[in-house]
Structure formats: C-alpha cells, structure tokens
Amino acid sequence: MVTAVVGALAGAVLVTVVWLSVVLTVFTPRGRPTRLVRGVLRIFASPLLAAAGRVPPAVREPLLDLCGPLAVLTVAGIWLGVSSAGFALMDGTPLREAEWASRLLMVAAITTYLLGLAAAYSRRERLVARLAGSVCNPRDAETLLAVYLKTGSRDHLDTLFAEWTGWMTEVEHSHLAHPALTFRRPAGDLDWLKAAVIVLDVATLIEALAPSWAPAHTKALLMTGTRCMRRLAAGMCITLPPIPVSLQGREERDFSDSLLLACEAGLPAERDPQEAWTVFQDLRTGYAPLAYAMETRLLYDRVDEPDDVGD
Template identity: 45%
Template sequence: MSEAVPIVLGVALVLTVWSSVLRTVMTPQGRSSRMALRTVRVVAAGAYLVARHLPGRYRERVLEMCGPTAVFAVGAAWLVASFAGFGLVAYGAYGVSPHPEDIAEVFLMRSPGAALAALAWLSSALILVAFTAHLMRIIDAFSRRERFVLRLAGQAVRPPDAEAVLAECVRSGSRDHLDDMFAEWAAWLADVGASHVAYPALAFQRPAGELCWLKAAVIVMDAAALTEAVAPDWAPPNTRTVLDTGTRCLQRVAAQLGVRVHPALVSLQGREEQSFADTMRLAVKAGLPTDRDERGAEAVFQNLRRRYAPYSTGIAARIFYEIDSYEPPPDNGVGRAESDTPMAC
C-alpha cells in the first residue's frame, strides 16, 4: 500500500503537467491553464518587487524581462514537474531512494527502471517541442499586436488624439473608408483579446515603441465612441463592432489579471485636460455630421467610454507600464480601476 501512494502521486503529477501543456499549447479555448497563469503572476510579482527599488532606466530593463522570463518559467515548471512525477513513480515501483545519485541512475537508464526512464525522456522531449510551438505562437501574436500599434503611433500617442485620427479619416475618405478602418481595428482588438487571455505572459510583454497597446485600444475606441455619440445615424456599421469587441477584449484581459474596476458615471482616463466641446468641435469641423447636440453627445460618449477606459487603466497598473509617470488618481467619483500595483499607461 505504501508503495502505491508515490506511484499514484507521480502519475497524477505527470497527468497534471500534460493537462497544462495541452490546454496551454493545443487547446487554449480562450483561457490559459492555471499553472501557466500562476507562474506568470509569480514572476511578475517578483519583477515588480525588484524594479520598485531601482532607479528609472534600470526599472524598465527589469520589467522588460518580465514577459520573456514568465514564458520560459512556464516551460521550466513543466519539465521539473514532469521529472518529479516520474521520480515518484520510480521511487514507488523500484524502491529508488530520493538520493540524487540514485535518481540519476534511473534516468541514465543504468537501473531496472530503464523503460520508465525512456518514457520520462520522451515526455520531456515532447514538452520541449510543445513549448517551442507555444513560444512561436507568442512571438507571432506579439508581432501582430505591435504592427498595428506602431502604425497608429504615426498619428496618435495619447487618448485625446482620437479625434484627430477620426478627423483625418472623415476629411480624407468616405464613410465606407471609415467603416473599413473600424473593421480592421475590430479585428485587431479581437485578436489581442484572444491571444492575451490564452497566453497571459503576452500582457506583460513591453511595447516595441513608445505607444503601448492599451493606449492604442483606447484611442481607436474613443474615435468610434465619438462617431457613435455625435453622428449615430451616419456612423458606419462597424462602429458598434469596434466598441463591442474592444470592450469585451479589455474586460476579459482585466478579469484574467484580477483587475477590479469601480463603477462611475464619468470616465476621464487620459482626457483630464481635454473638454468634450473641443473634441466635438474638431470632429464636426472635419466633416462629421451632427445628429445630437453637445450635451446629448457627451452623455452617450461617457456611457460608452466608462465601459472600457477604466479597464485599460487598471490593466496598465497591473502590468507595470510607465512606472515613473504614475500619480495616484484622486478619489473624486471619476471612473478608476483598482489594482495591487499602482502604475498607469
């Protein structure tokens, strides 16, 4: 009976590892495995504890390594847990002592457990293959995310630039052109949401340029929200698609990272110094039709924006963007997000 316990525990550990591998690599299904998510959280917490005590540029260097370290930590955890599981089986089946030399004899196929050792090495090789595929998918998803952000950075770098982006689209193209742009943005937001939920280390990967993906998401959604608020009858069909897809994207990523958002009637994240009157004036001057007056348009704009902008700020705090520029927001009833780590994007 005592010999069966470590065998059962070892088999259970190996099966748990492979369950995590298959769910993370083969069938993420809109979520990552608990093992992968917890490993990422532990690495991120350790990086923040180190970074908070370092001067400015060194902080960012440490945080830049958070995402890649988390990815490789997941692979290392799979391998270690797999070998530990087979070690428990060897202990129960062949009476191998937990001494390192005896365990090494098994895995070097110099003992009666040669078949078990071969199975352990095969499992490890397959884990390495799966991890390589996992790494390639993360790199590809990161490239897709950053291509859009870098292109948008040529037009906008902060949320108040959304009206300038919209004005340029309205001024230089037709309604169909704006609809095509919104469709492209919606596809990007859907991809970001799916990839960042399936591969949580992606959220901690630093941006390739000065504009982070969270600000980019808010900028394009602000442009769509402004269109919907000012000209609902004229707004292209994909206007609502951008808003619905982006809202779902940010809320899903926030939920996975454990970000809680306080409900509020007003969302000013990134727009504290920009009045809605100026925003509407610029868009209308560029040619956007006016279906609502300023007060009605602002109410609709705020109703839409408070569903996504506070989540962007909360995620930014959780993943340590712009650590040096953070100032705690006043508790004045304005929509804000709660996180254990105070930083903003």
C-alpha cells in the same frame, strides 16, 4: 514490491498531470490559463512590479522585461522537471522506455508555445506601430477622425474599425489564455492599451454625434473593445467603482472642441452637444478607466505632453 508499484503509479500520475497541463496551456487554452501558469506569473509579477516602482525608468523597463520570459521559462522548466521525476519513479517498468519520446514531444510542445507567444506579441504590436505614426495620446482621436473624414471616406473608417475589432478579439483571447503577454512591454512609445483607447474614442465620438452615419463596424468595435478591457482587467484582479465621467487622457480637450473639430472635418451632427456628451460618457466609461487602471498596474510611463497638443 508494493513500494515499486506505488512509485510507478505515482510517476504515471505525475507524467499524466504534466501532459494535461501542457495540452491545456499550449493546444487548448480556451481563454483561461492553468493554475500553474497563473501561479508562476504571480510569483514573478508581484515582486518585480513592486521593485520596479522604486527604481528609475532607465532601470524599470529592463527589470519588467524579465517578468513574462521568466514566467514562461519557469513553466517550461517545471514541465520538464516534473516529467523527468515521474519517469524516474517508473524505473524498472516498461513505461520508463517512453521517457525519451515524451521528452522530445514536450520540447516540441514548448517550442510551439514559445513561437505562439512570439507571434501573438508581434500581431499585437504591429497594428499599434501603424497607429503610432499618426497619434500618440487619446486627445489625438479627433485628429485621427478628421484625417479620415478629410482624406478618406466612411469606407476607410470602416476598414480601420474592422481591423481593430479583429485586434481586440485577438488580444482578448491571447492575453487571457497566456497572461505572460500582458506583461510583455510595448515595443514602441505608444503602448497597446492607450492605442486601443484612441481607436475606441474615434468610434465613440462618431456614435455619440452621428449614429446613423457611423460605419458598419462601429458598434462591433465598441462592444468588442469594451468586453476586451473588462475581461483583461478582471484577469488582473482589477475592479473599479461605477464611474460617471471618464476624462482619462482627455483632460486638456473640452468636449465642445472635439465636436467642433469633428463637424468641421465633415461629420454630420445628428445630436445636440449635451445629448452627444451623455452618449459619449456612457460608452467611454466602459473601457477607458479600465485601460488606464491596467496601464497604472503595469507601470507604463506616460510622457507629459504640452497643453497645446492637438489644439
């Protein structure tokens, strides 16, 4: 009798813990994954990334594609398996009759979880795909700015910045709450981290050279993007020493050339080149090194561009 009672209590605890994990993961993630999600992802990510670093790119991408889905499906399997074990311990009690209802609700919760992840991934890649039609590397930031200045207006730039401010907020929340999204491979040639750096570079160039002219969402984009990169990097346990100068992706473009291109396109120069360079680096060192560190950790291949691209 005592054994049956203890078993029933243990089963009830298991079912309760599982449902608490489901609720926290699916319905109230609050920007932080549960220990189960973090642990399972770490189990798959570490060996897959280590193995992928030793194989050709043709094999690497399909191998790394498995990381996120395997982690998510394993978490779902643990929920169902532990829940079933908990109800089995409650055999002979009235609570056992709730197993089928619990299982149906859990399947519905898992389906909601998978659909939410798919929707978040689609939103991440949709805006990147639009940007990929005109840029491919951080040296294209000046070209993108020039196009908007020559063919659009400050309002069009503000719309772009507003869209990407929302994108940064969405990516920060979704990728911290569901870190498996971080390991989902880019859908196109332009990865989401490089795309973020390009847009942030456009805003940084404007803020460095013409702060009074800058569109309304410029500072909001820079603040949101910098916070996003810092929090995502921290979630991947990436820490960097203080970096005074950030040239990641811009090694082939002299800053004076950037200023010349921006000014020729119509951006009013409010700061001298040296002051603009200082402001540019103060802002860029807050996001670009972290983005490139994450790219390196995730083994995103960078296509070698010819030196005259963008010149």
